[in-house]
Amino acid sequence: MFLVITLLFLSTRSTGVVGDTLFAGVCDGRNGDNLPSPTQTISLYQKINIGWIRLYEPFPDLLNSLQGTGLLVAVGPKNEEIKTLADQYEYAVNWVKTFIAPYNVSFNWITVGNEVIQSEIGRYVPQAMRHIKAALTQTGISRTIHVTTVLSTAALANSYPPSAGVFKPQITEVLTEIASVLSSTDSPLMVNIYPYFAYASDPSHVSLAYATFGSDKPVVIDGNYQYTNIFDAAVDSFNAALEKLGHGGVKVYVAETGWPTRGNPPYTSVENARAYNQGLLKKLTTGARATPRRPQVPVVTFFFEMFNEDLKQGEVEQSFGFFTPNMVPVYDMWNVKCL
Structure with a gap:
């Protein structure tokens, strides 16, 4: 009964939608024996009006369940396939023909690649x-699909301010x-951002309020830019790093972010x-979707x-989920009033 009530509440109050545009999705990891x-x-995603899903590899059973749903999907090959994809164009064509082209997704x-650059x-x-990208073009479906990679904050030599x-330096060339x-x-660059790790590793210098969207005053002032939360600061660190490569026009999207409960x-x-998660959801579903350095660029997350x-x-690592495997909410994550 609790789950049913929660889902009804979610569907009516907190869709993560502004107009017709959704600025938030949820990752679906499969490292469990009881999922x-x-x-x-996919039914749960639909019931709580999540519009985007990220898969870590193209599981055929999940792709079949996604057909006809309209959910926007992020998916990639396994990391161990990347060298072959680079060396053999036909392998890329076969990958697209096997995992992308056949599905009404x-x-x-x-x-x-997920955090493989280093x-x-x-x-x-x-x-x-x-x-x-060329294989997508060859199959005639490239115009709606962006090809990217995912970095961790460990790719940055410096992020403060x-x-x-x-x-x-060792990865600047690649x-x-x-870029x-x-x-x-x-296409955007995707990054994984976890303020939890910054806070847990240095709580004497990183405040909980700054990490969890609890501050209503600037904590970091960086020239003309003011930051009340780590999330914005981390995204803008990547924006600044891209500028130094001469590619400041590349958007930065967030492929993963969250906070563990245990x-x-x-x-x-x-x-x-x-x-943290409700603070970020509120940011993404109100007028504050962008960052100080890129105020006109909503951060897809x-x-x-x-x-x-x-x-x-x-x-x-086992405790980032919004739901337990039996689909009971861990907490009222989506119990946020969106403007």
């Missing part, structure tokens, strides 16, 4: 992106190439997770994540 079926999963983003695989990402954002690809295709008290808690995943390593 709902694909049909149940609203694919909007293909993420070539690894040996990273140097293959730009060519793999080109091959996927945000205007000093710069990529690490990121310049990636050039993104610029030429009008595993590292007092930093992990239902209260902190609710404050995926929350992490729909369900707790019991096969991930450590209690913190």
